[in-house]
Amino acid sequence: DAGVIQSPRHEVTEMGQEVTLRCKPISGHDYLFWYRQTMMRGLELLIYFNNNVPIDDSGMPEDRFSAKMPNASFSTLKIQPSEPRDSAVYFCASSLRGGTKSNEQFFGPGTRLTVL
């Protein structure tokens, strides 16, 4: 099993540019989560999907952030325009409701974003 796949692993961009982060969840998982982690704020949930439908986007910081899940095997998180304060590690995670370890989330390796 390949686990959760994220790309790119590292992204350096300039303020004002559009950034698109990608995620492929574990096959068969019906939940997908996007998190942001910084030293100051820790791990924050941005948005999560169930069966490709956004369920809770209350953690999305502002309109510059958007997320989509067009199918069960792909999701994107877009930041437009990017700002230096968006610099963080962005994790994607997936889970299967009713699994043997109920609610266990499997994280991808993360995308380390630096906005100059």
Place this chain on the structure above:
Amino acid sequence: RKEVEQDPGPFNVPEGATVAFNCTYSNSASQSFFWYRQDCRKEPKLLMSVYSSGNEDGRFTAQLNRASQYISLLIRDSKLSDSATYLCVVNLRAAGNKLTFGGGTRVLVKP
């Protein structure tokens, strides 16, 4: 007040010693509890679930105190490889698969 609070540490632990630390949660409706481990510059991974009666997994023991709203993690016979950040995680009954993470407790095991 944060929903899940942890002492950030670091806890400096001699190899072979025992270390324990707690996490408090604010919402009494919390129903599921977990400890995740995160190595430096890596993703979080599930370490163990925390059950009401307490549970062990090898050298790791987790306890839940619902009355005082805290969970604990104890590591016996610490190994150098136990050096990591331990994240306390809570799931609310009404939140489906949504998890709330604490800020983490950093543990450094030294020879």
